[in-house]
Amino acid sequence: MFRFLARLVGFLLIAAGxxxxxxxxxxxxxxxxxxxxxxxxLLFAAFPKTFPLIEPAVTRHIHPFLWNPILLNLFTLPASLLAFGLGVLLLWAGRKPVEPIGYLARR
Structure with missing residues (x-):
């Protein structure tokens, strides 16, 4: 069930990308x-009231270092390429396991 959801979300993210x-x-x-x-x-257009609250929450509750170099650089990356990357990662995580060679008699 988890593999199906990972693959479904992966395909949707690739389509969105x-x-x-x-x-x-x-x-x-x-x-x-x-x-x-x-x-x-994109996130500001989708969540105009809650997106500005991310910076105070991260700097106050987690660590200021996480906001300035990490999240600011992440928010400047192209959204479509991030959707492609995350979609490919989810498709890879949801793939079927490879059949081992020589163990077909155990079924």
């Missing part, structure tokens, strides 16, 4: 410059 790449491509063509939507901009 492809759609994001098409949207970024059309935006780049319209502006005559290469433009990607950063993850932070």
């Amino acid at each position: 492809f759609v994001g790449l098409v949207v970024d491509g059309t935006r780049s063509i319209a502006n005559t410059a290469v433009m990607f939507m950063p993850l932070g901009e």
Whole structure:
């Protein structure tokens, strides 16, 4: 059941990454410059009230080092490429195990 969910979410993330790449491509063509939507901009558009609360929560409850170099750099990466990467990782995690050679008689 977990493998099925991992593969389903992986395929959905790859599809979302492809759609994001098409949207970024059309935006780049319209502006005559290469433009990607950063993850932070996407999250702010999806969660406008809770996204600004991430910085105080991380710096106060976890550690300020996690916010400045790590999360800020993560939020500037292209969202479509991150969706592709996470989708591929979930597809890899949800793959079927390889049949060992020479143990077919145990079934």
